[in-house]
Amino acid sequence: MIKIENVHKQFKKLKALDNINVDFNKGQVVSLIGPNGSGKTTLIKSILGLVKPDNGQILFNGISTDKDISYRNQIGYMPQIGRYPDNMKIGQVFQMIRNLRGTDHKIDEELFYRFKLDTMQDKTMKSLSGGTRQKVSAALAFLFDADVLILDEPTAGLDPIASEVLKEKIIAEKKKGKLILLTSHILSDLEELTTDVLYLQDGKVVLYNSIKELYDLTGEDKLSKAIAYVMKNGNQQQEFHYRKIANG
Amino acid sequence: MKRNITILLLLLSTTVFANSIRVGKGQRITSLHKAVEMAQAGDTILLQGGRYKEGNTVINKSLTLLGENNPVLDGENKYEILTVTGSGIVIKGIMFENSGYSSMNDYASISVIDASYVLIENNTIRNAYFAIHVANATTCVVQHNTISGLTKTEQTSGNGIHLWKCDDMLVKDNDVQGHRDGIYFEFVTNSVIQQNNSHNNIRYGLHFMFSNNDSYIDNTFRDNGAGVAVMYSHHVLMQGNHFVHNWGGNAYGLLLKEISDGQILQNKFDNNTVGILMESTNRINVDNNDFGSNGYAIRMAASCNENILQYNAFAGNTFDVATNGTLMLNTLRNNYWDKYDGYDMNKDGYGDVPYHPISMYSMVIEQNPNAAVLMRSFMVTLLDKAEKAIPSLTPENMFDEKPMMKRSSL
Amino acid sequence: MLKISKYVLYDILRNRVVLAYTAFLLLVSLSLFQMEENSSKAVLSLLNIVLIVVPLVSMVFSTIHWYNSYEFIELMLTQPVSRKKVLLSEFAGIGSSLVTAYLVGVGIPVVLYNFDSTGIALLLIGSLLTLVFTSIAFFASIKSRDKARGIGAALLLWFFFALIFDGLLLVILFAFSDYPLEKVIMVLSSFNPIDLGRIYLMLQMDVSALMGYTGATYKDFFGSSAGMIYTFGTLLLWMIVPLLLSLRSFSKKDL
Numbered sequence: 065m066i067k068i069e070n071v072h073k074q075f076k077k078l079k080a081l082d083n084i085n086v087d088f089n090k091g092q093v094v095s096l097i098g099p100n101g102s103g104k105t106t107l108i109k110s111i112l113g114l115v116k117p118d119n120g121q122i123l124f125n126g127i128s129t130d131k132d133i134s135y136r137n138q139i140g141y142m143p144q145i146g147r148y149p150d151n152m153k154i155g156q157v158f159q160m161i162r163n164l165r166g167t168d169h170k171i172d173e174e175l176f177y178r179f180k181l182d183t184m185q186d187k188t189m190k191s192l193s194g195g196t197r198q199k200v201s202a203a204l205a206f207l208f209d210a211d212v213l214i215l216d217e218p219t220a221g222l223d224p225i226a227s228e229v230l231k232e233k234i235i236a237e238k239k240k241g242k243l244i245l246l247t248s249h250i251l252s253d254l255e256e257l258t259t260d261v262l263y264l265q266d267g268k269v270v271l272y273n274s275i276k277e278l279y280d281l282t283g284e285d286k287l288s289k290a291i292a293y294v295m296k297n298g299n300q301q302q303e304f305h306y307r308k309i310a311n312g
Numbered sequence: 313m314k315r316n317i318t319i320l321l322l323l324l325s326t327t328v329f330a331n332s333i334r335v336g337k338g339q340r341i342t343s344l345h346k347a348v349e350m351a352q353a354g355d356t357i358l359l360q361g362g363r364y365k366e367g368n369t370v371i372n373k374s375l376t377l378l379g380e381n382n383p384v385l386d387g388e389n390k391y392e393i394l395t396v397t398g399s400g401i402v403i404k405g406i407m408f409e410n411s412g413y414s415s416m417n418d419y420a421s422i423s424v425i426d427a428s429y430v431l432i433e434n435n436t437i438r439n440a441y442f443a444i445h446v447a448n449a450t451t452c453v454v455q456h457n458t459i460s461g462l463t464k465t466e467q468t469s470g471n472g473i474h475l476w477k478c479d480d481m482l483v484k485d486n487d488v489q490g491h492r493d494g495i496y497f498e499f500v501t502n503s504v505i506q507q508n509n510s511h512n513n514i515r516y517g518l519h520f521m522f523s524n525n526d527s528y529i530d531n532t533f534r535d536n537g538a539g540v541a542v543m544y545s546h547h548v549l550m551q552g553n554h555f556v557h558n559w560g561g562n563a564y565g566l567l568l569k570e571i572s573d574g575q576i577l578q579n580k581f582d583n584n585t586v587g588i589l590m591e592s593t594n595r596i597n598v599d600n601n602d603f604g605s606n607g608y609a610i611r612m613a614a615s616c617n618e619n620i621l622q623y624n625a626f627a628g629n630t631f632d633v634a635t636n637g638t639l640m641l642n643t644l645r646n647n648y649w650d651k652y653d654g655y656d657m658n659k660d661g662y663g664d665v666p667y668h669p670i671s672m673y674s675m676v677i678e679q680n681p682n683a684a685v686l687m688r689s690f691m692v693t694l695l696d697k698a699e700k701a702i703p704s705l706t707p708e709n710m711f712d713e714k715p716m717m718k719r720s721s722l
Numbered sequence: 723m724l725k726i727s728k729y730v731l732y733d734i735l736r737n738r739v740v741l742a743y744t745a746f747l748l749l750v751s752l753s754l755f756q757m758e759e760n761s762s763k764a765v766l767s768l769l770n771i772v773l774i775v776v777p778l779v780s781m782v783f784s785t786i787h788w789y790n791s792y793e794f795i796e797l798m799l800t801q802p803v804s805r806k807k808v809l810l811s812e813f814a815g816i817g818s819s820l821v822t823a824y825l826v827g828v829g830i831p832v833v834l835y836n837f838d839s840t841g842i843a844l845l846l847i848g849s850l851l852t853l854v855f856t857s858i859a860f861f862a863s864i865k866s867r868d869k870a871r872g873i874g875a876a877l878l879l880w881f882f883f884a885l886i887f888d889g890l891l892l893v894i895l896f897a898f899s900d901y902p903l904e905k906v907i908m909v910l911s912s913f914n915p916i917d918l919g920r921i922y923l924m925l926q927m928d929v930s931a932l933m934g935y936t937g938a939t940y941k942d943f944f945g946s947s948a949g950m951i952y953t954f955g956t957l958l959l960w961m962i963v964p965l966l967l968s969l970r971s972f973s974k975k976d977l
Binding site: 561585605607608628630631676679680681682683684685686687688689690691692693694 | 760763766769770773774884885888889891892895896899903904907911916917920921924929932933937938940941
């Protein structure tokens with residue numbers, strides 16, 4: 065569904081993305097994992113078109129994202145830190161985004177109501193707490209029943225109840241066979257959701273495997289432990305590769 | 313003046329005892345020519361209403377020509393209508409139209425030549441080359457006439473009231489428009505121009521040259537191509553005149569050139585490109601005048617000396633005083649300046665700090681006319697402010713030591 | 723595009739700066755017309771203020787607004803909206819609100835006191851200058867990475883156009899005073915929208931008579947319909963070119 069080909073991105077001296085080649089397909093829930101500054105957010109922003117790669121291309125259903133912006137109709141995006149125009153009210157933000165997307169979309173307001181955003185429609189964005197803002201971001205991401213969901217640290221800042229609500233929602237969407245890209249620092253959150261893991265370091269793909277393969281490779285059965293293993297053993301992709309072959 | 317009046321009385325009294333000749337349709341005499349021929353000195357010709365096309369008529373004896381019921385003398389665009397020469401002649405109440413044009417002769421509707429004691433009064437003159445042309449005359453009066461030319465070019469249009477080589481003349485209460493110069497004086501002495509309204513003329517409202525000891529008082533000069541020019545004369549009094557809206561690239565309210573020992577008192581200068589432009593002007597008193605909304609109130613060339621400007625009011629002018637030199641030998645004192653921002657601690661009505669009326673930018677323009685393109689830019693405002701604080705370019709001795717705090721009323 | 727502009731406008735209207743700007747212009751214009759008995763004189767004084775304040779406010783406000791609506795822009799761009807559309811909507815929103823502020827603040831007094839061809843010219847030039855400097859501010863903001871630098875650049879540019887340019891012009895005038903410079907100056911003045919607007923307005927107000935021979939040359943040109951087309955065409959270019967450059971660099975910019 066999303067095909068990333070030879071993507072490079074450099075910010076001044078920092079290589080944010082270094083020759084990335086990845087495919088994401090329907091039904092996958094991909095966890096983007098890696099240390100801070102490893103390029104996760106840059107990769108997400110590249111997919112969204114917020115960051116323009118220096119070279120290489122990103123294809124969405126075979127069409128370059130640089131050429132045609134209509135692919136964003138099929139993406140629901142929840143940013144790491146949701147920033148909104150200060151003077152707008154919650155209701156207006158939803159109104160505006162719906163306005164922009166057009167009327168021919170299926171609307172999914174489950175989160176909007178479950179987060180009780182309907183009761184605070186008249187609050188301005190600048191008066192909201194970080195958590196409420198995250199709720200707004202989440203509700204917006206799921207609002208159009210998009211085929212692809214990109215969630216950057218979805219549970220950060222949410223209270224446990226809201227966090228649970230969101231996780232349930234993600235699982236429900238996963239069941240519908242959508243492609244979901246996730247990042248999170250709380251690996252346990254990801255554990256129950258993830259089908260695949262993409263581990264990035266210094267802008268390079270260290271590994272991109274299904275979670276089952278990862279457990280097999282590392283000999284662990286918890287995501288956090290498996291990742292810790294990977295991190296500890298560093299850049300030993302080659303070794304993984306051999307073991308992958310050995311394990312048939 | 314006094315002589316003027318006694319003469320007029322004399323002229324009027326003679327008519328009482330003399331014969332009257334009635335000219336007009338249905339009268340015994342229908343031709344003006346004939347009547348003039350028949351008339352004896354001292355007679356009165358009563359010209360009746362109607363249109364007369366008789367080419368040129370010459371009056372060379374003491375006659376009174378009186379129009380009754382608006383007679384019209386038509387020059388058919390070919391002739392000088394009336395030529396007057398001699399003494400004791402009155403032309404009154406007649407309309408003159410379409411006098412001829414010639415590039416050789418100064419054809420006029422009424423030409424007065426080698427004459428004295430002539431009164432030209434209450435006539436209307438339309439579409440003339442020259443309207444009233446007076447040459448080599450003494451003690452004549454031209455008053456209450458209404459003169460309008462067809463505005464053409466400077467070359468094909470003559471002057472409204474043209475006086476050349478005259479003495480003791482009075483030009484009063486005329487309305488002149490649409491000529492080259494409204495009123496023209498050359499070699500005219502001891503004469504008065506009073507209460508005339510000269511407007512919308514192609515060149516000057518009043519053109520004044522080589523004429524000494526004259527005064528012009530209470531006239532209005534409005535919307536003339538170049539304003540009023542007073543040149544090569546001395547001992548001229550200009551008082552109570554109104555110079556209004558003489559606006560254009562080369563226009564000014566009053567141009568003074570090679571003038572000395574004159575008085576300019578109680579005049580009003582409004583909305584002129586330049587209120588007074590002074591070149592080679594010496595020992596003139598400019599007192600109690602009012603300068604409002606002019607581009608330049610006064611432009612004084614460096615060739616002007618010993619002039620005194622006092623008790624004048626300057627308000628709303630773009631530039632109050634401009635000059636092209638740095639050394640100024642003229643005196644400015646006790647004027648009112650609306651741009652003055654000094655104070656009066658001892659409340660004597662005079663500002664305690666001198667006022668420098670010459671702006672830095674006006675000096676810049678004098679040196680480099682192209683810089684006019686920067687007029688009203690932010691930079692120019694700043695330059696002027698800086699110069700006010702630390703004068704360097706503007707003439708340092710050109711200032712009003714004791715400017716008035718309040719405007720004195722005229 | 724209108725959809726987005728609507729929200730930009732909404733955001734600006736809630737911001738008090740534009741209202742304060744409107745009130746300021748209204749106050750200054752009204753008091754000038756009240757103070758001067760001659761209303762065309764007031765227009766002349768108004769011209770001085772318009773030529774300094776309008777570019778300054780347009781630049782600074784546009785720059786600050788651009789950085790303040792960064793989140794909004796980001797939000798838009800995660801939606802199926804092109805960058806071109808976002809930028810043009812922002813421009814339309816800011817431009818129209820500043821022009822409205824100007825037309826209310828200066829326009830109403832002018833219509834009340836001096837509604838003639840010079841008044842209309844003042845309104846037209848002021849509106850165009852607003853758009854020109856909004857456009858320049860956009861370019862400066864997109865080119866500079868952070869807010870402080872952006873505002874610095876905007877102020878510098880304003881300073882250049884309002885003051886330094888004229889200083890350079892004066893230097894040129896004196897350095898080459900032996901040559902006929904009228905045409906050269908006319909061309910040079912096209913490189914500064916403030917100068918172009920100022921000269922055009924001055925000639926409308928018939929100040930050209932004060933400018934002597936130079937004035938006559940300019941009057942011939944700027945007074946003609948060709949001169950009018952040239953002035954407004956050049957000002958439009960001053961609006962369009964920075965906007966196009968902004969579009970180009972914005973479409974490549976990383977957010």
